[in-house]
Amino acid sequence: MKVKFWGVRGSIASPGPKTVRYGGNTTCIEIRTDNNELIIIDAGTGIFPLSQTLLAELPVTANVLISHSHWDHIQGLPFFIPNFIPGNTLRLHGAFDPVSGKGIEQVMAVQLQYSYFPVREAEMKANIEYVTLLPERPIHIGSATVTPYLMNHPVIDFGYRIESHGKSVFFTGDHEPPANIYDPSDSDYAEYQSFVDEKADSIRKAMQGVDVLIADCSYTEQEYLSKKGWGHGTFHTSIQYAKEAGAKVLFCTHHEPTRSDDALDDVFRAVLNDHPPQAGDPEYRLAKEGETYEF
Numbered sequence: 001m002k003v004k005f006w007g008v009r010g011s012i013a014s015p016g017p018k019t020v021r022y023g024g025n026t027t028c029i030e031i032r033t034d035n036n037e038l039i040i041i042d043a044g045t046g047i048f049p050l051s052q053t054l055l056a057e058l059p060v061t062a063n064v065l066i067s068h069s070h071w072d073h074i075q076g077l078p079f080f081i082p083n084f085i086p087g088n089t090l091r092l093h094g095a096f097d098p099v100s101g102k103g104i105e106q107v108m109a110v111q112l113q114y115s116y117f118p119v120r121e122a123e124m125k126a127n128i129e130y131v132t133l134l135p136e137r138p139i140h141i142g143s144a145t146v147t148p149y150l151m152n153h154p155v156i157d158f159g160y161r162i163e164s165h166g167k168s169v170f171f172t173g174d175h176e177p178p179a180n181i182y183d184p185s186d187s188d189y190a191e192y193q194s195f196v197d198e199k200a201d202s203i204r205k206a207m208q209g210v211d212v213l214i215a216d217c218s219y220t221e222q223e224y225l226s227k228k229g230w231g232h233g234t235f236h237t238s239i240q241y242a243k244e245a246g247a248k249v250l251f252c253t254h255h256e257p258t259r260s261d262d263a264l265d266d267v268f269r270a271v272l273n274d275h276p277p278q279a280g281d282p283e284y285r286l287a288k289e290g291e292t293y294e295f
Contacts, residue, residue: 001167002032002294003212003251007046008287010174010218010232010254011072018260023289025049026072027254029171029214033164037142040064041160041171046289047076059087063141065148066094066107067173068157074107078117088126093139095148095156096132103132133158149206151175152199153231161206167295170210170245172238174254176231178203207245211295214287215241217252220267235271242282248295253287 007013007025015024026044033039038054040047043064054060060082067073082088094104102109108128112121121128133139135158138147143165148158151173159172178196182189207213215238219227224234235252242250255264268286277284 001034001164001169001211002030002292003169003214004030004032004292005046005251005253005287005289006030006050007042007044007076008253008255008289009044009072009257010216012257013045013072014257018262021261021288022255022264022286025289026075027067028076031144031162031169033143034167035143035164037144037164038062039141039144039146039162042067042073042173043077043080044072044074045076048079048081051079051081054082058082058085059089061089061091063091063093065146065158065160066092066104067151067159067171068095068153068155069097069107070155070174073173074111077108078111078119083124083126083128084119086125089129090126091129091131093131093133093146095158096134097156099155103130105130147206149203150199151203152178154229157231159203159206161210168210169212169214170207170247171214172216172233172241174231175203175216175233176229177233177237179228204241204244207241207247210245211248212251212293213238213242213245213247213249213282214251214253216254218254218256220271223256235268236275239271239275239282239284242284247282249283249285249293251285251287251293255286 007028025046027042028046029041031039133148135150145163147161151157151159153174161170178199216233217235217238218232
């Protein structure tokens with residue numbers, strides 16, 4: 001199985017000389033099974049350079065898994081070049097949105113309104129299909145089994161576990177570890193804590209035994225204090241997840257867009273000092289645009 005990162009920034013694309021090493025595109029990850037089946041996780045701006053490479057292997061069947069509908073995870077969809085070429089298939093997978101009352105087709109429809117984009121879906125030449133997923137209901141894409149899990153974010157957000165030929169990847173999407181919103185003295189504290197514990201346990205089980213964990217590591221512990229409820233994780237919590245899961249490697253992603261490459265290196269160095277590797281621990285790495293990990 002191969003994992004290639006095409007976009008690793010969070011919230012907004014951050015191109016420029018200070019983000020050249022790790023990259024400035026927003027979330028997009030290419031997965032290739034051992035049978036070379038193509039699975040794409042999220043369609044941030046990184047899906048555009050990915051789509052350029054796919055022109056060498058037409059016709060393409062691209063199964064795209066959308067974690068959630070925030071812009072930095074969907075804004076590259078209208079620029080996915082195979083959409084404009086006959087013979088290709090884009091199969092878009094994602095959650096039902098209880099706010100709009102619509103399935104995953106909404107993430108394409110809202111962007112292809114004529115006010116925002118000059119090409120309507122009906123004018124695209126590829127075959128475009130929509131698959132609305134249900135939590136913890138696996139689907140099969142070729143040799144791969146894909147299982148969506150509800151994570152913790154201000155909107156419906158799926159993490160994805162992808163398994164094929166005995167190998168596995170888990171991507172958290174945007175995820176903030178569940179926490180109790182009530183004060184311990186509040187009468188609702190105990191009931192809500194049961195919900196928090198149940199959700200946290202479900203997420204840990206979903207990650208268990210995974211080979212590669214790709215996790216939202218937007219903030220340091222100190223930064224997180226002023227960003228609670230924003231729906232993003234920390235380096236510390238992702239390292240804990242990786243250890244508990246028995247992962248072989250943790251890729252930290254969704255890099256804070258205001259952080260330069262040098263600053264990201266400094267932060268990560270400090271994190272590793274706080275979490276010195278022990279025997280049997282996962283390997284900890286910063287996700288880098290253009291990097292391929294094969295296992």
